[in-house]
Amino acid sequence: MTTLVPRGSRVPEVFHWLKTGFPFGLFADRQWLRLEDCVMDDKYVLRAELPGMNPDDIKVTIKGGELSIEAERSDERMEKTRSEFRYGAVKRTISLPPSVDPSAIEAHYNAGILEVRMPRRDIDEAHRIPVAKT
Template sequence: MSTVARRTNPVTEMIDWLESGPAFSLRGLASYIRVEDFTDEGEYVVRAEIPGVDPDKDIDVTVTGDVLTVRGERHEEERDKNHSEFHYGSFSRSLRLPRTASPEDVKATYRDGVLEVRLPMGEEPKTSAHIPVQRGKS
């Protein structure tokens, strides 16, 4: 397994995390989704813990530019409860994709409370190029 090259630094990662929504609210864990990412056989993989949802109705996955966004909603069952630490309601998490991730062929699967999104990895883009300067007409 190889590592994923990031084009951000830890400060930028922290800003992205803060902008993705508050991790805590007065009721406890709010709109935060725990994720992990790695590369596997030429694909960039993001796994997100989202238990207790119906993937057909409650999860929306989009790629806009170089950002992967997972949105959804967990619905509360009507029951007489004495105590609950479950979070119900809307949630969202956005992650910046590596430069080589190719959003054209994204695949998402949901199994056992875990959403897995796979994107093919392309070649490392050139970071610099020599540009010849042509003489303009006088």
Template sequence: MAVLARRQRFPFSDLPDWFEDFPARFSMPGMADLHSMRIEEYTDGGRYVVRAELPGVEVQDLDVTVEDGILTIKAERTEREVDKHRSEIRYGSLTRALALPKSADESDVRAEYTDGMLTVSVGMGEERTEPRHIEIKRAE
């Protein structure tokens, strides 16, 4: 009777794990780090609300603008001059731009910053549901 040797079907068993860990192998940001400014957005009491996690950022290093239906949040996190053993904190400029809902009132925007959390709220008007008729004139 012959003894059968057990073989793996896939000769490169570590290959799937290698691809899964690919960003970390080359010190590249993982998928979770693509948006370094994590946010949540929701509506509350007739207002569109965006909350952004910005720990370690000073209020004077924040800039919030609204233009042409886009809410833009900019922040600057300054690196401290200390001898580090390891650092996983991202320093430098952070920017996030979000499209506002169609009914957003760009003249009614409020922002507050508390304990590393920026909260921006935008008033919501009534969204137009009926199309507006545009008169077409014949060019002469």
């Protein structure tokens, strides 16, 4: 019987990578939360792709000028022969534009899309600050 012995090489063995999943396996197991944003009328709108989620399992928070979206989908325990569904937790945090008014943010979930609407305020307006006599 013949056994193949790999030769020493400075170039990694591509077929070994394909068999082990490296480097692609490093990214395949990650949960990605895809986002898009736009400005509609006087609102900054952020949309997140979260298919198959229960709205009770989605958490949207704002702190220090950053908006965080967290969601988790649990695996239903049943006898499966194959599953390509993604289970587990995802989280994404983005910095918000300074013009966003955090006191009036609204979030809605429909057809696998989380939509967060944030009113914008005009930050270029001049505001007179009273000067107190001391």
